Amino acid sequence: AQAVHLSDYTPPAFLIDQVALTFRLHPTATRVLSKIAFRPNPAATDRRFFLHGEQLRLIGARINGAPVSPEITDTGLTCAVPDGPFTWEAEVEIAPEENTALEGLYMSNGMYCTQCEAEGFRKITFYPDRPDVMAPFDVRIEGAAPVLLSNGNPEARGEGWAEWHDPWPKPAYLFALVAGDLVSKSDVFTTASGKNVMLNIWVRPGDEDKCAYALDALKRSMVWDEQVYGREYDLDVFNIVAVDDFNMGAMENKGLNIFNSKYVLASPETATDDDFARIEAIIAHEYFHNWTGNRITCRDWFQLCLKEGLTVFRDQQFSGDMRSHAVKRIEDVLMLRARQFREDNGPLAHPVRPERYVEINNFYTATVYEKGAELIGMLKRLVGDDGYARALDLYFERHDGDAATIEDWLKVFEDATGRDLSQFKRWYSQSGTPRLTFTDDFNDGRYTLHFKQETPPTPSQPEKAPQVIPIAVGLLNPNGDEVLPTTMLEMTEAEQSFSFEGLSTRPVPSLLRGFSAPVIVQRDTTAEERAFLLAHDTDPFNKWEAGRTLAKDVLMRMVADGAAPGPAYLDALRAMAGDDALDPAFRALALRLPSEDDMAQSLFDSGITPDPLAIHAACEKLKTAVARHLSDLLPRLHDAMACPGPYAPDARNAGRRALRQAALGYLSRLDGGALAAARYAEADNMTDQLGALSCLLEIGEGAAEVAGFFRQWSADRLVMDKWFALQAGLAAPHKAASVARSLTEHPDFDWKNPNRFRAVIGALATNAAGFHDPSGASYDLVADWLIRLDAINPQTAARMSTAFETWARYDADRQALMRGALERIAARDGLSRDMGEMVGRMLG
Numbered sequence: 001a002q003a004v005h006l007s008d009y010t011p012p013a014f015l016i017d018q019v020a021l022t023f024r025l026h027p028t029a030t031r032v033l034s035k036i037a038f039r040p041n042p043a044a045t046d047r048r049f050f051l052h053g054e055q056l057r058l059i060g061a062r063i064n065g066a067p068v069s070p071e072i073t074d075t076g077l078t079c080a081v082p083d084g085p086f087t088w089e090a091e092v093e094i095a096p097e098e099n100t101a102l103e104g105l106y107m108s109n110g111m112y113c114t115q116c117e118a119e120g121f122r123k124i125t126f127y128p129d130r131p132d133v134m135a136p137f138d139v140r141i142e143g144a145a146p147v148l149l150s151n152g153n154p155e156a157r158g159e160g161w162a163e164w165h166d167p168w169p170k171p172a173y174l175f176a177l178v179a180g181d182l183v184s185k186s187d188v189f190t191t192a193s194g195k196n197v198m199l200n201i202w203v204r205p206g207d208e209d210k211c212a213y214a215l216d217a218l219k220r221s222m223v224w225d226e227q228v229y230g231r232e233y234d235l236d237v238f239n240i241v242a243v244d245d246f247n248m249g250a251m252e253n254k255g256l257n258i259f260n261s262k263y264v265l266a267s268p269e270t271a272t273d274d275d276f277a278r279i280e281a282i283i284a285h286e287y288f289h290n291w292t293g294n295r296i297t298c299r300d301w302f303q304l305c306l307k308e309g310l311t312v313f314r315d316q317q318f319s320g321d322m323r324s325h326a327v328k329r330i331e332d333v334l335m336l337r338a339r340q341f342r343e344d345n346g347p348l349a350h351p352v353r354p355e356r357y358v359e360i361n362n363f364y365t366a367t368v369y370e371k372g373a374e375l376i377g378m379l380k381r382l383v384g385d386d387g388y389a390r391a392l393d394l395y396f397e398r399h400d401g402d403a404a405t406i407e408d409w410l411k412v413f414e415d416a417t418g419r420d421l422s423q424f425k426r427w428y429s430q431s432g433t434p435r436l437t438f439t440d441d442f443n444d445g446r447y448t449l450h451f452k453q454e455t456p457p458t459p460s461q462p463e464k465a466p467q468v469i470p471i472a473v474g475l476l477n478p479n480g481d482e483v484l485p486t487t488m489l490e491m492t493e494a495e496q497s498f499s500f501e502g503l504s505t506r507p508v509p510s511l512l513r514g515f516s517a518p519v520i521v522q523r524d525t526t527a528e529e530r531a532f533l534l535a536h537d538t539d540p541f542n543k544w545e546a547g548r549t550l551a552k553d554v555l556m557r558m559v560a561d562g563a564a565p566g567p568a569y570l571d572a573l574r575a576m577a578g579d580d581a582l583d584p585a586f587r588a589l590a591l592r593l594p595s596e597d598d599m600a601q602s603l604f605d606s607g608i609t610p611d612p613l614a615i616h617a618a619c620e621k622l623k624t625a626v627a628r629h630l631s632d633l634l635p636r637l638h639d640a641m642a643c644p645g646p647y648a649p650d651a652r653n654a655g656r657r658a659l660r661q662a663a664l665g666y667l668s669r670l671d672g673g674a675l676a677a678a679r680y681a682e683a684d685n686m687t688d689q690l691g692a693l694s695c696l697l698e699i700g701e702g703a704a705e706v707a708g709f710f711r712q713w714s715a716d717r718l719v720m721d722k723w724f725a726l727q728a729g730l731a732a733p734h735k736a737a738s739v740a741r742s743l744t745e746h747p748d749f750d751w752k753n754p755n756r757f758r759a760v761i762g763a764l765a766t767n768a769a770g771f772h773d774p775s776g777a778s779y780d781l782v783a784d785w786l787i788r789l790d791a792i793n794p795q796t797a798a799r800m801s802t803a804f805e806t807w808a809r810y811d812a813d814r815q816a817l818m819r820g821a822l823e824r825i826a827a828r829d830g831l832s833r834d835m836g837e838m839v840g841r842m843l844g
């Protein structure tokens with residue numbers, strides 16, 4: 001398939017003044033009538049009239065009312081057009097019921113819905129389906145469903161029809177339509193300037209009592225965007241619809257967000273604390289897109305990070321404000337390392353702004369989203385809070401209504417702050433995670449830090465130039481007092497030193513506070529120094545990081561030479577776990593060991609071929625050692641963190657439950673799961689129920705509870721996803737493939753539903769030791785299912801193929817098995833463009 005290049009961008013040949021669409025809904029024969037007012041783009045270099053269109057049956061087309069016969073190919077149509085403005089009309093037929101790819105107009109549980117980002121609108125009608133063509137839309141829907149929704153404001157409705165008008169020019173990827181038997185949970189929000197907005201969350205009948213949390217999160221997001229970014233909502237209604245069959249998390253269509261039901265529906269009985277937190281974050285994320293994405297969109301898909309990096313950064317700020325900044329930062333960094341560092345260190349590494357793609361759906365990645373957000377955080381650190389606020393004000397003022405670029409984005413920062421950001425721009429074009437090494441010396445009261453930065457080669461980028469790295473540093477004296485509060489150093493050279501004068505003793509450095517840049521700090525240091533920082537660092541991120549690196553060092557030694565865990569880590573962990581002055585959520589995070597996948601990457605980085613089974617065994621051993629070392633503290637912690645009264649999903653209670661759960665996990669290793677079984681039996685909320693069940697499964701117990709859970713929840717799709725995922729994700733290494741296989745044979749394994757597919761196949765791929773079982777059984781099972789899914793839903797199948805992106809880390813046998821699985825996928829007839837690109841990049 002042909003690649004698209006950033007350097008090939010040309011402006012659209014025609015612009016659109018107005019779009020009118022009529023939908024006559026039918027499951028197998030929906031008619032879409034379009035009437036589009038085109039005019040030539042004075043800035044265009046190409047004058048050809050081309051409309052994208054795929055899988056459409058053209059019934060008829062007219063220009064200025066006269067019938068025309070366009071030339072149609074697999075990707076669209078061309079037609080001779082008059083000079084000057086003209087009206088294009090077309091009627092096409094599509095079959096939503098046959099659309100299993102869940103892109104374009106499709107059906108989920110009898111409901112019509114759409115997904116148009118990135119290039120799904122071309123499966124609805126012929127159109128210039130590119131984000132830099134923006135237009136106001138009028139939509140008429142005719143269909144038997146009681147609820148008929150589209151973007152913008154409702155204009156008129158009658159029996160079997162409804163009309164919508166969206167006054168804000170938008171690209172086609174933000175178009176949406178929903179029709180079905182839905183009920184709503186509603187409220188009214190009054191904006192800062194006094195305008196009333198009707199808020200509706202639309203769900204299937206029976207789910208209306210699971211919308212309250214999402215609705216509340218929406219109102220909080222609206223207030224927050226007004227207060228923090230000065231952004232008000234701009235329509236009379238804001239609709240959210242929950243859909244069961246959805247390829248990703250949610251979609252920010254103008255005025256009509258469509259959500260995977262998993263990220264809307266929540267009740268204490270069915271959703272965990274993590275689910276509540278994710279719902280809050282995703283509701284906020286999609287709402288924030290109204291300004292960062294919709295009012296200001298992307299010129300082309302290479303600029304995807306312009307809206308996604310910024311909107312992730314904004315949702316992270318919001319969650320930090322709603323909950324705890326320290327805990328949120330740690331969670332975000334855990335996720336960045338688990339997903340983005342993994343991507344950046346393998347064959348799929350690409351810049352935050354990629355320069356070529358075959359299938360854009362393959363670039364909705366952790367690099368574009370999460371590393372993209374880190375770049376915004378670094379910019380803010382470099383220009384300061386005031387500079388950031390001025391730049392954002394200028395961005396909204398200058399680019400409202402535009403399809404913008406990263407150059408536009410950086411220019412507002414340069415203009416608002418006077419800074420030259422040409423070197424910073426490298427963060428957008430260079431892939432790979434920089435390694436930051438340092439040494440220090442101390443002479444006559446002068447302490448000097450010497451840094452070196454190096455970014456390893458990545459696909460098609462053998463050489464890297466130095467990047468601007470904001471390094472937040474603090475210094476502590478040996479009795480634990482801070483002698484230098486957090487100070488931002490700006491590293492711009494490959495090697496650079498920074499000195500601090502007037503110190504009476506050699507300080508202990510606390511580096512990269514708050515994880516001030518997305519880099520890997522490599523430094524040999526003693527367990528005592530890490531334990532010292534864990535005890536004394538005033539920066540909560542680095543306090544946690546010190547414990548984390550201690551745990552990693554211990555695990556590395558356990559894996560490499562079978563060493564027993566030393567006292568430094570265990571004592572430090574004990575002191576921290578028992579320190580009631582610390583936030584329970586923070587302590588819960590500190591008690592969590594590094595993931596097995598993270599350990600595999602760290603071992604590989606230090607030149608050791610990781611053995612997933614040895615890593616798993618070491619983690620198990622360390623968990624038991626921690627449990628024994630903390631055996632007197634754990635029951636106290638468990639009991640003290642009980643949350644009396646009815647369940648509430650707020651951060652304080654969730655933090656207490658998380659710490660209680662961490663204690664229960666370790667205790668289960670001492671009592672054979674007795675307490676977890678009791679907790680399971682008495683649980684009155686899903687956090688406790690699932691938490692207790694996972695403790696049991698982790699120690700190879702819980703068969704009766706698994707059966708009971710199924711009986712209790714078999715009618716609830718979202719809860720059943722948890723049932724599937726827990727079993728595949730926590731199965732013992734040698735059993736994981738057979739457990740997952742039998743789950744795929746379960747009558748409720750509806751593999752066409754992306755959530756259910758991910759719950760089994762995705763969970764198996766995250767069960768590190770089980771996935772990498774030396775027999776290769778899991779690789780085969782995952783590959784078989786990816787092949788099957790690719791035939792009906794390429795987007796989700798291709799995303800999940802990243803299970804194999806780490807093949808180069810492993811021993812020759814595993815490499816051969818993993819590459820064999822990829823080659824088997826690659827060899828399939830009729831492989832999708834999505835999957836073809838992914839396996840091609842992974843095989844190199």
Ligand code: HT7
Pocket residue numbers: 115117118246247248249250251252285286289308364
């Ligand atoms: N902007 C959206 C990204 C997206 C998507 C969402 C659902 C299904 C398919 C999709 N393709 C791209 C979601 C977001 O980042 O907010």
Ligand code: ZN
Pocket residue numbers: 285289307308311
């Ligand atoms: Zn987004």
